Amino acid sequence: MYGKGLRALSVTTLITLVGAFALVFFYAPNDADQGFVQKIFYVHVPMAIVALFGFIAGGIFAIQHLRTRDPRHDLRSYVAIHISLILAIGVLVTGSIWARAAWGHWWVWDEPTLVSFLIVFLLYATYQPLRFSIEDPERQARYASVFAVIAGAFVPLNFLAVRLAQAYTHPRVLGTTGGSMPGDMRLTFLIAIVGMALLFITLWKFEMAAKHARANLRSLRRKLGVDEVPAARRTAAPSL
């Protein structure tokens, strides 16, 4: 059921992302202070925003799992957090490159957005070890959901605390003032966000479709009396 519309969605994602990158290189003006380097912004910031919303989405699926005890919700939460975690690594890498180019250091501690993102990343990095260290699949799903709910609520609160703690050096792109970006940059940025969000949704659906296909295959084999297919490698993904 996750395979439905996947091709159309993939094509849309591809077109949006290619369009966004075309705009980045040929339409958006170079930044007055930072020049060409600033263009990493159109990858870095959308990735960060999508990753954070992915973490929060994982928390929302986890709430549904705790309410209904349907393993499919746990799988949704697992896949959302998994993809967000991969994006988060990308965010930290691109952020470091940008920081090196703009401020001359790979890592800047008096920089609330960087630091709070690192804390969120470290927290979610324990999601997989937590799953791996619980044997019973049903308990694993419940505990992982509890973790995902707490961590999802932690994301906004952590940003508030860390942001208050330090002076602002990081540019505020979606702050309350908000009017600092010229129109053509803003348009490019918005399209980049949409492209990244579509990429997330596409990857999520692909992963869900693959997991469902594997579960279906396994149940069909079981019905045919074939021995259980050995798992390719150790995984903590929820089995349906």
Place this chain on the structure above:
Amino acid sequence: MRVALAVLRKELRLELRTLESIPGMALFSVTTFVVFHFALHRGQVEGDLAAGILVVTLLFAGMLGLNRLYVADEEQGGFDGFLLAPVDRTWLFVAKALALLAYLVVLEIVAVPAFALLLLGPGIDQALPELVGVLLLADIGFAIIAALVGALAVRTRARDLVGPLIALPLLVPVVIGTARALEPLLLEGGAEPVPARWLLILGLYDLIFGLLAIAVFDPLLED
């Protein structure tokens, strides 16, 4: 509430008889102050450095308490007994958090004077009421997170690792808030007032995670 008090009484009695957590936590904190003295090569500290040392030491000492909090229940069937009793499970969380809060208060009664004697440059007597208030807010936050994460970690394979790994990032806002709030209190040449926004952050954290923990604690105990 009666249930929580009964469990709390059991926890405290268990701790008084076995003396498993609190002496270890207190000794750990004093040792850590000594280690800080050699690592930093300083006779005295003040201001932000003092606040950081105190907060980090208390945090790590608290981690010892987190790891011990549910071990007896897991190993000796306390969970099963509690699940068989016809009571609301949330009370177990409340009792554990209160027990840990009590441990932390005792720990700080030992650790803060030791810190003042061993490392702190300026005296703390004039700032004592504010210091107690800030630490109490921090302890509530720590106790909530630790009671929740401890329950999450105790039935995993690597529980001594999983607990702190999850709890440390979750507690970063508490660490920031406490360190920033304590900083003006530990300044050389007289304490300055605590900025209200850090107290607000700590209070907000305690409130949000308290409610959240009560909401999600139940699924941790089933089976």
